[in-house]
Amino acid sequence: MRLGVISALAEEQHGLIEAMRSPQRHLHGMREYTAGKLWEIDSVCVLSRIGKVAAAMTATTLVEKFGVTHIIFTGVAGSTDPGVHVGDIVVAESLVQHDMDARPLFPQFEVPLTGLSRLPTDRQVSQKLAGAARRFLETEEKGKLHRGLIGSGDQFMSDPARLKALKALLPDLLAVEMEGAAVAQVCFELGVPFGVIRTISDNANEDAAVDFMHFVKHVASRYAFNVIKNYCQA
Ligand code: SAH
Numbered sequence: 001m002r003l004g005v006i007s008a009l010a011e012e013q014h015g016l017i018e019a020m021r022s023p024q025r026h027l028h029g030m031r032e033y034t035a036g037k038l039w040e041i042d043s044v045c046v047l048s049r050i051g052k053v054a055a056a057m058t059a060t061t062l063v064e065k066f067g068v069t070h071i072i073f074t075g076v077a078g079s080t081d082p083g084v085h086v087g088d089i090v091v092a093e094s095l096v097q098h099d100m101d102a103r104p105l106f107p108q109f110e111v112p113l114t115g116l117s118r119l120p121t122d123r124q125v126s127q128k129l130a131g132a133a134r135r136f137l138e139t140e141e142k143g144k145l146h147r148g149l150i151g152s153g154d155q156f157m158s159d160p161a162r163l164k165a166l167k168a169l170l171p172d173l174l175a176v177e178m179e180g181a182a183v184a185q186v187c188f189e190l191g192v193p194f195g196v197i198r199t200i201s202d203n204a205n206e207d208a209a210v211d212f213m214h215f216v217k218h219v220a221s222r223y224a225f226n227v228i229k230n231y232c233q234a
Contacts, residue, residue: 003043004068005228006058008050008075008179011216015225017045026066031058033066039232044068048179051154052097055179059186059194070125071187071194072231074224076216077150077177078157078204080167085200086215087143089133089223090174091126092150092196094118095181098166098173099153108169111185118149119184122193129195132230136223148174150196152181158208176204199223 007013017023020036020043027033035044044066048058055073062068077090084090096118101108109117130147137143149172157163157176167173180196187194201215202208 001042001070002066002068003038003041004059004062004066004071005038005043005045006048006055006062006071006073006183007224008048008055009216010047011221012075012224013045013047014221016228019225019229020045028065029057029061031061033062035066039229041232051178052152052182055182056186059183060190063186063190063192069192070122071183071192072125072129072228073180073183073194073196074228075177075179075198076201076220077175077198078202078208079200080151080163080173080176080204084146084174085144086202086211087219088146088200089137089143089227090146090148090150090198090200091130091133092121092180092198093126093147094120094149095184095196096149096151096170097153097181097185098151098170098176099155114185114188116188119181119188121184121195125193125195128231128234129197129227132227132234133197135230136226146174148172150174150180150198151176152178154178156208157204158206160205163204175200197227
């Protein structure tokens with residue numbers, strides 16, 4: 001068993017790489033993969049950088065070159081639901097590529113030739129992630145855990161009109177980010193179990209960019225660190 005941990009931004013993975021025992025760095029394809037032990041679990045940590053292609057490339061390399069057997073994506077996301085607030089955590093049950101649209105050949109959102117528009121996460125990994133997140137949130141003053149649909153697209157969502165249009169098509173959408181559903185497709189196609197956990201950093205509106213970096217640096221990195229720690233120690 002070998003765990004792959006992907007994040008999009010350096011600030012999101014801050015701490016995890018430092019916590020690694022016997023870290024070994026490998027440079028490949030403009031990324032740094034660090035292999036070692038995270039709380040006794042053989043792991044590889046890497047920053048994907050931002051967007052679907054970047055994430056797909058990273059997930060594929062983790063599996064094909066570094067032999068990981070399962071993958072967790074940790075990061076931040078914008079809320080797309082009135083019940084989901086900044087500081088909450090969303091564990092994905094499934095993910096949609098919200099900018100995928102190959103109509104009229106395929107229905108909107110369907111990933112061509114997979115027959116899927118909602119790419120499911122692994123049940124066991126997600127269950128364990130949710131447990132790890134719940135245990136962490138119990139130690140915080142606020143923050144709720146949600147499980148459901150996350151959308152990914154190559155766009156930082158900060159336009160309320162766009163969000164409204166998307167939400168009309170996907171009413172159960174809880175959050176948007178830019179990588180998860182790409183990892184989902186890679187893992188589906190390669191048959192690798194995976195999970196996605198996102199801390200809500202913004203409300204995908206005009207304020208999104210303003211709140212964003214401060215939150216990632218000061219809050220989200222701590223969330224990701226502790227959830228992965230709980231996951232590995234479970
Ligand atoms: N403004 C930042 C980059 C933002 S990219 C900078 O200057 O560096 C946003 C990253 O956070 C992506 O990796 C994405 O997965 C996630 N994210 C958080 N909020 C988001 C939102 N509202 N829309 C899309 N992605 C979001």
